[in-house]
Structures are given as C-alpha cells and as structure tokens.
Amino acid sequence: MPSPPGGYEVPLWRALTVFRLASLAYVCALAVRDADQYAHPYAVGALILLMIAWTGATAIGYARPAWRRWPLLLTDLGVVLAIVLATPWVVGRTALTHGVPTLGVAWMAGPVLAWAVSGGRRRGTVAALLVAGADLATREPIGQSSFTGVILMLLAGVVVGHVARLAASAEERLQRAVELEAATRERERLARGIHDSVLQVLALVQRRGADLPGEAGELARLAGEQEVALRALITGVSPAADSLPDGGEAVDLRTLLGRYASAAVALSAPATPVPLPRRVAGELAAATGAALDNVGRHAGGRAWVLIEDEGATVTVSIRDEGPGIPDGRLDEAAAQGRLGVTQSIRGRVADVGGTVRIVSAPEAGTEIELSVPRSAR
Secondary structure (H helix, E strand, O other), X not given: OOOOOOHHHXXXXXHHHHHXXXXXXXXXHHHHHOHHHOOOHHHHHHHHHHHHHHHHHHHHHHOOHHHOOHHHHHHHHHHHHHHHHOHHHHHOHHHHHOOOOOOXXXXXXXXXXXXXXXXXXXXXXXXXXXXXXXXXXXXOOOOHHXXXXXXXXXXXXXXXXXXXXXXXXXXXXXXHHHHHHHHHHHHHHHHHHOOHHHHHHHHXXXXXXXXXXXXXXXXXXXXXXXXXXXXXXXXXOOHHHHOOOOOOXXXXXXXXHHOOOOOOEEEEOOOOOOEEEHHHHHHHHHHXXXXXXXXXXXXXXXXEEEEEEOOOEEEEEEEEOOOOOOOOHHHHHHHOOOOHHHHHXXXXXXHOOOEEEEEEOOOOOEEEEEEEEOOOO
C-alpha cells in the first residue's frame, strides 16, 4: 500500500515536536538556574508559561496536515520573534552582558525547522534569517558566539529543508512505481484472460479476407487493426510509440500524423517541425488515430486534422461533418463498457498531462481538440 500524501514527512513533524519539547525543558532549566539574575523574573515566568502553551499548540497543529499552512506557520514565527525581542527587557542588558543566555536559546529554532519541513531549503533559510536577525538585535555587544548560533540556525534550515524535499520526492517516485506495478499486473491479468486463440482468429480473418472485395475486405482490415491493438494492450507496447526512434529525443509530430492523411482525411500542419517528446508524440498520435477510427465508423465522409504549435502546448483538432454525438451518448457508451473515447482518446491524452475538448451537435458534425504540453508529467 502506498503511503498517504505527505506520509514521508510525518516522522519529520514528530521529530520537530520532540525537539521543541526537549529545547523547552532546557529553557526551563536555565530559567531556574539564572532566576536571581533576571531583571524581571516574574515576566520571565510569564513568557515561559507562554512558551509551554505555544509548544503544546504547535504540537497539536502540526500533527494535522490540514493545519500545516501559512496561518500557523506565520503565527509560529511571530510568537517566537516576540519572545526573542522581549529578552533584553525581561532578562536585562546587564545580565546579557555578563553571559546570561537569551530566553529563547535553542527553542527559538522551532519555526525555522517547521518552515524547512513545510517548504524546503528556501523557506527554512528565510525563517532562519528572520529569527537570527531578531536574536542578534537583542545582543550587545555581538560576539563570535552570536554568529556561531546564526550559522547553526541557517545550517539547520537548509539541511532539514533539503531532507524534507528528498522525502517528498521519494514519496512521489514510490507512488509512480506503485501505479506502474498496478498497470503491469492489470495487463498480465488481461493477458491471462485473453486466450491466444482470439488473436489467432483475428489474424486468420485478416489473411483470408484481405483480397476479398467490398465489405468483406473492410472487415478483414478492421480485424487486422484490432489484432494489433489487442496485442499492444496485453504487451503494454503502443503501436504508435513503437514506431518511434529509441530514446527520449523529440520527434516531429507531423511525421506521425502524416500517415493518416488520405483522400478522406485532410491534414493541415505548420511548415516547420512540431517536435514533441517520444512518449507525448506517441500517445497523441494514437489518440488521433482512435478519433479518426470513430469518424470512419460513425460519421463517414471526410475528416480534417489540424496541428497547431502554440509553444508550451501542441493542439491537434479532428473535425468531421457527420451526424454529431447526441447529448449523453458518451456517458451511455461508457456505462455499457464501450470505452473508446474514455480510454483510447481521453485516457491517452490525460496520461501525458493533456486535455480533451469535444464539441458536437446533432447534424452539425463533431470536433475533438487534443491539447498536450511539451513535456510529459
């Protein structure tokens, strides 16, 4: 089972809670030791009570993924900054000059770590600079030990943020691997369910009927196409993608769609190449082929294919002059298990991060618009 979204970050949030509790205990121990040196010991006690209450509030808040948002993050930072900036008054400049630690000590690193876990290195660095700046403002004079604390806080923000992003990236890769494994198992299940005799019968129909005239020859051609498509389904190799060169280099979409041009299909394309990554081009070409198959079955007559290169996206439009698609027909076909549009067109385009728009009206033809990004997801 894949981990829930953000599951890999849960140990980091728990570790942050443990850090805040441990650093709070250290602050309390220092407060007891240095109580007689504080300028306003009762104010120090009040701030420590506030720190205890806020530590409990953040422990509850950060435990809930829905609360790990800007309101809590900004409030956390604001509370810590207020406590740090109050140090010169409650502790006293004289005590600070004689080496008494500031009130926040290690506890003030809490929001730095929270920002790093939630947003990575950059966010952790911003929080570290803000807290470190407030801490330096309370010190007089500023010594080498002060800058050492600043450097340690910056390192904590950067390192923890980097680890958090690595965890998020690992979770995404695991999710993709689980999805790929599920797809592979489904293909294997289909392969077991589809006996080789089915493929053999389709191939036999194609061979025997290839030279027959009229509708018999057309049926033989369709049987051959379905035999190729069925083999591609159970092997996981797309015929369109299989004809492309190996590797991840870009291919010209015009070349792939050019094979669909015929007396019944008019293709309009830019004069310059339309390069797309191998996978994106293959899926877009296969979806276009499925759309043209639907035109041949249901619309007849001519079809027009238009390729538009829009920079960040590429759009292929397929238009016909058929009877159109009645309202609700696509949903009805999907409910009956006929998933040509859902899987062969919408599914392929969605797999590469694209969108499909279908415009149709009775007796006014149908236009299918396939838009895909330059790079696959």
